[in-house]
Amino acid sequence: MSSRDRSPAAQQGSMTTHSSARTRDRAATAGFLVLLVAFIGLVLVPGYRVADQLSADTAVLKLASEQRGQPAAIAKSLVTIRDRLGSRDFVGQAVKDLGGSVQGFDQSLAQLKLSAAGNSTELRAIESLWSDYRKALDPVAGFKGLPYRDSYSSGTQLNSSGRQLQKDVRQAIKSSRGATDRLDSALAAVGASLERQVVTASATLRKLMLTGVAFACLLVALLAYFQWLKVRHERLAVEAQNQTRDILGTVKDGLFLLDADFRIGKACSASLSALFRRDDFSGMTLEDLLRDTVTEKTLATAMKYVKLLWGERANENLIRSINPLAEVEVHFDRGDGSRDLRYLEFDFHRVKGDRGVRHILVSVTDVTSRVMLARELKVSQANAQVQMDMLLGLLQVDPDQLVSFLDDTSAALAQVNSVLKVPARGDGDFRAKIDQIFREMHRIKGDAATLGLASVESRTHAFEDLLQDLRQRSQLSGNDFLPLVVNLDEILGHLQSIRELANRADALRTNALLTAAPTARAATATPHDAGEHGMTAPLDALAQRVATDAGKKVRLVTTGLDEVPGDLRKTVRDIAIQLVRNAVVHGIEDAGTRRGLGKDEAGLLQIQFMPGERGSELAFQDDGCGIVPERLREAAVRRGDLSASEAQQLDTKASLALIFKPGFSTHDGNGRDAGRGVGLDFVLKAIQSIGGRISISTAPGRYTRFTISLPAQSGQQEAVA
Amino acid sequence: MLEEQDIRAFVHGTTRYFEVAAQQAASVGSPYLVTEGAPEIHDYNGVIAVSGRRNGIVYFSAPRGMLTVLLMKMNESNVSHEYLCDLVGEVANTIAGNVRRDLGKDFAISVPSVVTGAGNSVDLPAGGRPVVIPIHWRSHVAKLVVCLQ
Numbered sequence: 001m002s003s004r005d006r007s008p009a010a011q012q013g014s015m016t017t018h019s020s021a022r023t024r025d026r027a028a029t030a031g032f033l034v035l036l037v038a039f040i041g042l043v044l045v046p047g048y049r050v051a052d053q054l055s056a057d058t059a060v061l062k063l064a065s066e067q068r069g070q071p072a073a074i075a076k077s078l079v080t081i082r083d084r085l086g087s088r089d090f091v092g093q094a095v096k097d098l099g100g101s102v103q104g105f106d107q108s109l110a111q112l113k114l115s116a117a118g119n120s121t122e123l124r125a126i127e128s129l130w131s132d133y134r135k136a137l138d139p140v141a142g143f144k145g146l147p148y149r150d151s152y153s154s155g156t157q158l159n160s161s162g163r164q165l166q167k168d169v170r171q172a173i174k175s176s177r178g179a180t181d182r183l184d185s186a187l188a189a190v191g192a193s194l195e196r197q198v199v200t201a202s203a204t205l206r207k208l209m210l211t212g213v214a215f216a217c218l219l220v221a222l223l224a225y226f227q228w229l230k231v232r233h234e235r236l237a238v239e240a241q242n243q244t245r246d247i248l249g250t251v252k253d254g255l256f257l258l259d260a261d262f263r264i265g266k267a268c269s270a271s272l273s274a275l276f277r278r279d280d281f282s283g284m285t286l287e288d289l290l291r292d293t294v295t296e297k298t299l300a301t302a303m304k305y306v307k308l309l310w311g312e313r314a315n316e317n318l319i320r321s322i323n324p325l326a327e328v329e330v331h332f333d334r335g336d337g338s339r340d341l342r343y344l345e346f347d348f349h350r351v352k353g354d355r356g357v358r359h360i361l362v363s364v365t366d367v368t369s370r371v372m373l374a375r376e377l378k379v380s381q382a383n384a385q386v387q388m389d390m391l392l393g394l395l396q397v398d399p400d401q402l403v404s405f406l407d408d409t410s411a412a413l414a415q416v417n418s419v420l421k422v423p424a425r426g427d428g429d430f431r432a433k434i435d436q437i438f439r440e441m442h443r444i445k446g447d448a449a450t451l452g453l454a455s456v457e458s459r460t461h462a463f464e465d466l467l468q469d470l471r472q473r474s475q476l477s478g479n480d481f482l483p484l485v486v487n488l489d490e491i492l493g494h495l496q497s498i499r500e501l502a503n504r505a506d507a508l509r510t511n512a513l514l515t516a517a518p519t520a521r522a523a524t525a526t527p528h529d530a531g532e533h534g535m536t537a538p539l540d541a542l543a544q545r546v547a548t549d550a551g552k553k554v555r556l557v558t559t560g561l562d563e564v565p566g567d568l569r570k571t572v573r574d575i576a577i578q579l580v581r582n583a584v585v586h587g588i589e590d591a592g593t594r595r596g597l598g599k600d601e602a603g604l605l606q607i608q609f610m611p612g613e614r615g616s617e618l619a620f621q622d623d624g625c626g627i628v629p630e631r632l633r634e635a636a637v638r639r640g641d642l643s644a645s646e647a648q649q650l651d652t653k654a655s656l657a658l659i660f661k662p663g664f665s666t667h668d669g670n671g672r673d674a675g676r677g678v679g680l681d682f683v684l685k686a687i688q689s690i691g692g693r694i695s696i697s698t699a700p701g702r703y704t705r706f707t708i709s710l711p712a713q714s715g716q717q718e719a720v721a
Numbered sequence: 722m723l724e725e726q727d728i729r730a731f732v733h734g735t736t737r738y739f740e741v742a743a744q745q746a747a748s749v750g751s752p753y754l755v756t757e758g759a760p761e762i763h764d765y766n767g768v769i770a771v772s773g774r775r776n777g778i779v780y781f782s783a784p785r786g787m788l789t790v791l792l793m794k795m796n797e798s799n800v801s802h803e804y805l806c807d808l809v810g811e812v813a814n815t816i817a818g819n820v821r822r823d824l825g826k827d828f829a830i831s832v833p834s835v836v837t838g839a840g841n842s843v844d845l846p847a848g849g850r851p852v853v854i855p856i857h858w859r860s861h862v863a864k865l866v867v868c869l870q
Contacts, residue, residue, distance in 0.1 A: 331773075331829070340829060341773045414756070421753040425857055430751065478749030478854065479732065485752045485852050486725045492756065492850065 025229065032222045039215040047208040053116065054201040060115035061194040067108045068187045071180040074101045074137065078176055081140065082169045088148055088156045091165075099141040102134065112190065116197050122189040129182050136175035139168040254364035257351070262286045262306060265359065275344065275364055277332050286362075293330040302328075302346075309348055312356050316349075323348065327367060343371040387501060390455060394498070394505040397451050398534050402502050405447050406495060408570065409456070412440045413492055420481065420488070430476035435662045437484070438467050439682045446577035446679070449545065450538040459494060463487050471663060535561045535569070539576055543605060546584040553591050553602035554584055560609035564616075568710060571686055572618055576607055578679040579620045579706060586666065587624030587704050597701065599623065615692075618708040626700040629655035635666045656696050660684040724775075727824070728752075728867050731779050732854055734819030735865050738812050739858055743794045750855025750862065759845055760853050760866050762836070764788075765805050767813025768843055770831040771820075777846050777869035780836075781812045787861035806835045816865075846870055 077098040084091045109123075109130060117123050147162025158166060244267070248255060254272035257265035262285045273279050276289060286306060290299050301324040308314055325346035332340045345367045351359040394402065419436045423429075441460050448456035466483050470476060540556045547554040564572045588594075588603030595601060608619040632655045633647040641661065642650075650658075658664055662681040683706075687694050691711045698704040732749055739747035765788055768780040788808050789800045797804065813833035820830060836843055843866070845851060851868040 417754050417756065420751050422751065423855065423862075424751040425748060433751065478751050479729070481752050482728055482732070482854075483725050485754060486728065489754055489850050489852070492754070 028222070028225065028229070032219070032226065035215065035218055035222060039212070039219065043208055043212040043215055047205060047212060050201050050205045050208060054198060054205060057116055057194050057198045057201060060112060060117060061191060061198060063108050063111055064117075064187055064191040064194055067105060067112075068184055068191070070101055070105045070108070071133075071176070071183040071187075074098060074105070075173070075176040075180045077101060078137075078140065078169055078173045082166070082173060085147060085158065085162065085166045085169065088158075091143075091147060095140065095143050098137070102137055102141045105130065115194070117190050117194050120190060120193055122186050122193060126183060126186040126190065129179055129186065133175055133179040133183070136168075136172040140165065140172050143168075252365070254362075256281070256362055258286055258306065258360040258362055260310060262303070264289065272364065275366055290330075293332060294328055298324060298328060306348065306360065309350055309360050310357055320348070327371065341368075342366060343368045386455075387497065390498065391501050391505055391508075393452060393454070394502055395508065397453070398538075399502070399506055401451060401534055401538065404570075405451055405453070406499050406502065408447065409444050409495060412444050413488065413495070416440050416488060420485065424478070427476050430478070430481065431471075433481075434467055434471050435681070438464065438471075438662070439685060441467065442578075442679060442682050443574055443686075446542075446574065446581065446682075449581070450542045450573075450577050452538075452541060452545075453498070455494065456491070456498070459487070459491050463491065535564070535573055535576070539573075539580055539607070542577060543580050543584055546581050547588070547603075550585055551590055552584060552588050554588055554605060555602045556580070556605045556607070558607045558609075560611070561607065563611050564609050565611070568616065568690075571690055571710070572609065574686055575618065575683050575708065576620065578683045579607075580605060582679050583620070583622040583624060583704070587622040587626070589625055613712070615712045616710045618710060619705065620708070621703055621705040623703050626702055626704050627656060627659070627696070627698040628700050631666055632656065632658045636661075636664070639664070656698070659696075724869075727775060727869060728852060728854070730820045730823040731816055731865060731867050733823065734816035735781060735812070735854075735856055737819055738815040739791075739856075742811075742815075743791055743858070745794065745858070747856050747858040750857055752852055752854045755851045755853060759842055760851055760864065762841065762843060762866075763863065764837065765809040766836040766841075766843055767809040767811075767816075767833045768836055769813050769817050769833050771829070771869060772831075773829040775869045777849055777867070778843065779813075779816065779865070779867050779869075780843050781809060781816060781856075781863065781865050782843075783809055783812070783863035784861060787858060787863055790859065790861065802837070806837060810835045 077094055080094045081091050081098065083089075084094060109127065112118065112123055113127075143161070143165050145161055147158060147165045148156050149159040149162075150156050248267060248269040251269050252271050253269060254275040255269040256272060257267070259265065264281045264284050264286065266282065268281055272281065276293070281289070287299065287303055290302060294302070305319070305322070305324050308319055309316075323346065325344070328344055328346065330342050330344050332342065343366070345365045347363045347365070349361040349363075350357045351361050416437050419433050419440075422433065424433065441463050445457050445460035445464065448454075448460060463484070466487060470480055470484075473480065536556070536558045539558070543554050543556045561572070583605055584603070588605075589597070589599070591601040594603065604623045606619070606621045610617045610619070629650075629652045633642070633650055636642040636658050637644050637647050641658075641664065659680050660683075664681075684694060687708055687710070693709045695707045695709075696704065697707070736747050736749065739745060760782075762780075763782040764785040766780050766782045768778060771777050771779055785805060788805045792800050792804060792808055810833045813835075817830040817833065845868045849868045849870045851866050854865045854867070856863045856865055
């Protein structure tokens with residue numbers, strides 16, 4: 001199947017389906033990507049941020065909660081320091097604890113400032129409070145050294161730094177009374193604010209998680225859809241692959257793709273192997289494929305043609321019209337030295353892609369049967385036309401005469417073949433055959449002309465051309481006779497066709513007679529009943545045909561031909577045919593000349609048969625130009641038959657005898673009716689073969705008369721007796 | 722229908738063999754048709770089948786005497802039946818080669834087969850009149866028979 005067998009609608013439909021599938025796939029992929037990006041942008045990133053914030057807020061909330069006890073701890077440390085100062089106890093550890101608490105609160109405050117509550121009013125209030133409070137705490141927390149001095153006299157007393165510390169502690173305790181509650185309240189407010197934020201963040205995170213789940217479901221659905229598409233595509237691909245394999249395995253055409261290097265693609269139809277009698281096409285180029293099967297000229301033309309197909313601007317339809325491989329004769333080696341002749345039809349189609357021609361699709365079809373059938377049809381049509389023409393011609397011929405002609409001609413051709421069969425090696429042997437064959441062929445030609453069988457007449461004339469050519473050659477061999485055998489075979493075949501057609505014509509005639517009215521039967525029979533034994537009419541037809549060909553006019557008058565005995569009839573007819581042709585061509589002048597001579601425009605031919613007891617006489621006379629002995633002698637000298645001196649010595653009788661010499665003719669041309677020098681030679685031989693005699697009387701410018709004495713034949717003698 | 726060119730190719734192949742192998746030319750006798758039955762054959766016959774533009778059979782038929790002399794002329798003292806068979810097959814093969822060369826790819830010609838014995842016959846295709854071309858060599862006469870449809 002070639003792609004041209006697919007309808008354009010089908011191709012369009014297929015292309016549309018593939019295109020929409022591709023678009024759908026692309027849209028699905030784009031949708032998936034958008035969803036993925038949205039999922040990341042709208043769910044994952046915000047979720048991460050919210051979770052991160054939530055985590056931070058939770059930590060800060062915890063910190064804020066922890067710091068709520070810090071002001072109270074600071075106040076307690078201050079009280080401890082005051083008390084210890086009063087009891088003159090060791091205050092170092094209490095001061096150190098206070099310093100740690102102050103430092104811890106500083107750090108916590110710094111962390112709170114970095115948190116979401118960093119800009120809150122409550123934190124700013126805490127900072128302000130703490131800043132003021134810190135001023136009171138710093139001298140206490142930053143105390144170094146010993147606050148006591150010991151003496152024997154007064155025991156342990158506060159030294160100056162101790163007294164200052166005591167003063168600072170009292171001041172700090174005083175500050176702590178207002179600051180501790182306010183700091184606690186502020187921290188509580190910050191904690192509450194952070195808690196609200198945590199709650200909000202948690203709610204946001206919950207929503208994001210729900211959205212994420214929705215996105216995830218959607219993505220899973222999309223992934224499932226993609227998977228389904230993939231499976232579907234794979235199934236379709238496998239199905240398409242199977243279909244392609246089935247097509248390539250079943251299609252009777254050889255299908256393959258050519259790349260830009262003219263290499264055959266890997267996928268080929270199975271028929272390609274049968275078409276080219278080989279199994280492996282891998283790596284082969286088109287040139288490799290064709291090289292041993294077509295002529296070099298065809299191969300070169302084909303490669304140029306395929307190059308043209310790769311041209312983007314070349315019109316494919318125009319290129320296809322000049323395809324040199326549209327019907328190419330190929331030969332395959334059978335393996336036994338012989339070759340098989342096939343006819344293949346190559347069809348090329350360009351396979352186009354986005355970037356121009358991608359491949360050339362080549363389809364190869366074995367059209368041997370079609371080609372052979374077309375040839376046979378042509379031949380049979382021509383034969384049918386020829387046979388029809390012949391059949392129509394044969395219907396005009398008297399059936400008896402036709403049968404007689406066919407029998408006589410078959411016998412004559414058998415005689416010709418017998419002459420050929422006589423062994424011959426030397427030039428003389430071959431030359432001797434020519435005259436014998438010439439006479440037989442000339443007689444057949446005369447008979448055919450008489451019956452109006454132009455096809456036989458032309459064939460025998462062509463045969464005579466060959467003989468004439470051989471006669472003029474200086475040396476003869478068997479090779480020279482090959483054309484004779486070939487032509488003889490052709491004439492035999494033609495006669496066989498005529499015989500078959502004659503049978504059909506006879507059947508047609510019989511049917512016509514059976515179905516026609518009696519008057520019609522009489523009319524049908526009339527043409528053949530005219531004349532003497534049916535001999536005059538054919539002779540007259542021959543005379544008129546030869547005269548027309550020669551541009552002359554002629555009239556035939558016969559007497560006594562109905563009295564020709566049966567066994568002489570063939571001889572008389574053969575002689576009459578040759579003499580009629582001879583007289584019209586050589587004797588009768590053209591109409592203008594005759595008018596000038598005071599003669600009737602139409603030349604007169606007279607044939608008279610006179611039976612007698614001791615034999616018969618056949619007289620043939622024309623009122624033409626007569627025979628001029630001098631012209632005969634000149635022709636003999638010109639032909640090389642006689643020297644000039646020998647010609648001069650010939651008397652009139654001997655000069656007239658020259659016209660019976662084989663191959664002798666005064667006619668310059670080489671037409672179908674004269675010029676071979678065979679007709680009168682045949683007449684003489686025919687007369688001699690039955691023991692007859694011939695004499696000539698002639699008067700230049702007036703007439704020529706042949707008088708032929710024929711001996712009584714056995715049948716004739718019995719009839720006379 | 723016969724074609725002169727085809728027959729000439731076979732005749733030329735035959736005479737060429739004698740010219741080259743025997744160094745003594747053969748002459749072609751007067752060819753004729755066999756209109757009834759099949760041509761008589763000689764003792765040894767090299768037969769090739771022709772197909773393609775024409776289909777048919779061509780064979781070279783030679784008497785034992787001719788082939789014996791031909792072998793001796795080729796300085797071969799062994800003139801046994803097998804050698805004579807080989808020789809007539811070789812003549813047929815040479816004819817086939819010449820025809821392939823002269824007529825190109827139009828003709829597909831089989832490898833020769835050999836038929837022996839004057840009483841045997843070579844099967845000819847129906848519908849063709851065989852042409853017999855006598856081949857004269859020294860005092861012997863062989864025949865080339867061409868029967869193409």
